[in-house]
Amino acid sequence: MGHGDLVTPILMGVMLGGLYALTALGLSMVFGVMRVINLAHGDLVVLASYGSYAVLTILGIDPVVGLIITIPIMFAIGVLIQKYLMSKAVTIGAEAPLIIAFGLSLVIQNTNQIMWTPLSRGINTSYSQASFYLFHRQLPMTYLMDLIVGIVVMLALREFLKRTYMGRAIDATAQDPRASRLMGVNTKRIYYYAFGIAMVSAAIAGTFLGMTFPFTPTSGTTFLTIAFGTVIIGGLGSMMGTFLGGIILGLVQTLSAYFLGANAQMLVLYIVIIAILAFRPQGLFGR
């Protein structure tokens, strides 16, 4: 990119925002419905990145097409985590879900490390190097895909929650589990599905993150921080807020990389998140 050209990082930041909102969606869903912050969310996203990497390198299937394989697997993993870990953890005490999710996060991280070595990987497809032009600037095609997928998944999830019985049951359980049970909703099963759906979004997010950035087994902490920051900035429960939060974080990252160099971009991102926690914990768009 040329010097003095701010348009390119701004465009890229906005497009990254779609991806970040997508990454945050699963975290926000699990918190919204089960009131549990899934500390392992970042590592589960990386697990999906490795899943798509395996689909591409071992089976030779395009990772976007390969989502047919990775999505059901991640859904099943989500249901199992909720069934055997989280549903029991919440009955033990307030700190139990956090500690168990922390343990789970390290288990996933190290499983990835053992299976894939600590080397940095990337999902390289035929269109990885492709680009498109906007305002006379050459931009990577993967970033455009990030934005489109982010918007599509968010809209799809919103319609699902609004229009289907399952979606409305999830929404109802999030608002008042007791009342939902009295209305005949099987909240236990709703929790399984909610975690499963969160992992479906993680599967898609992981795939596109892996196509956009190189990743390692320890990238989970970064992804979790991005997801968390997006949720914090946007305020909880609002999809529009999540989307804007993602765009702000994307812009922070690309602009700090532009002004301060690639080494500093994650640091600036972390500092911005901590600063928002300090000065506007209710989020930029919260009351």
Add this chain to the structure above:
Amino acid sequence: MMGTKMRIKPTVLLGYLVPTVLLAFLPMAGFPRAWTLYVFLFAIYLAMANMWNLLAGYSGLVSLCQPAFLGIAGYAMVIGTWLGIPWGIGLLGGAVIAGVFALLLSNAVFRLTGVYFSIGTLVVPEALRMVFYLWRPVGGALQGGGSGYMVKGAAALLPPSYIYWMALLVGVGSMIIMRIVLRSNLGLGLAAIRDNERSAAACGVDVFRLKVYTFVISATITGLAGGIYFLNMGYIEPSATFNVKWTMAILLATVIGGIRTEEGPFFGSLVTVFLYFLLARYSGYSLLIQGVILIVIMLLSPQGIVGMLRKMRWYRNLTAYSEG
């Protein structure tokens, strides 16, 4: 109920003193070096686990930023030796800096309730690791960006037994601090908050201030233990310092022993040090195994070893006796 005043029975006092004095003779009695290393690491873990238990067990603050405290204090101490500051002052100064850092940090992270607090704190060591990758406060030492510093000057020539005794002191000290804190007004306030934060606040407990106190105490002692650890290591570098492995060891020591029990970190640290040496051979799988153990214990015996011990009458008699 006791206020800030407390009495300890002479026999209980001996229970603290005798093992400490016995262990203090370990480096001089010609035992293998590995033994002192075991006790050294045990004492460091004990101090850190106690301080995490104070936060997570008693104050409802599941902090994931303990590496930040031990790292900041460690860096302060090591960099101090480069600036000609005596290591003793560097050690205490580092602990104070860690405490002040916690005070500043509490402004940001305490606005987050419960679950949000944990992720907010998780970010802190990550950010610090990058800071120390990019920033080199004084020149020299190891080459390249992000490489660490060696301990310099007189501190580097310190006999290992001195460092060992310091670790022992901070380990036992952390037990005593827990005993005092939990029986003081602070401890009573914390118990009230834990049972019901709102009603505690309604009864005049300054919830925010008590949490800040525990956060600062925890950071200071964790920092002190960290400083001693890095004095023993002889060098410090960002990636192993601001590392989630520390968080894991501290959590494991507390959870195995029994979170929210006073004696839990003691038993837990024993097991964790044992695990540390046992798993050293399988370094690639070490954290994986630790993670599985953490989950299994949390699910099957949330009160850890102490939870199992408390089912036995002789143990309950013993603790009842030491309570006086």
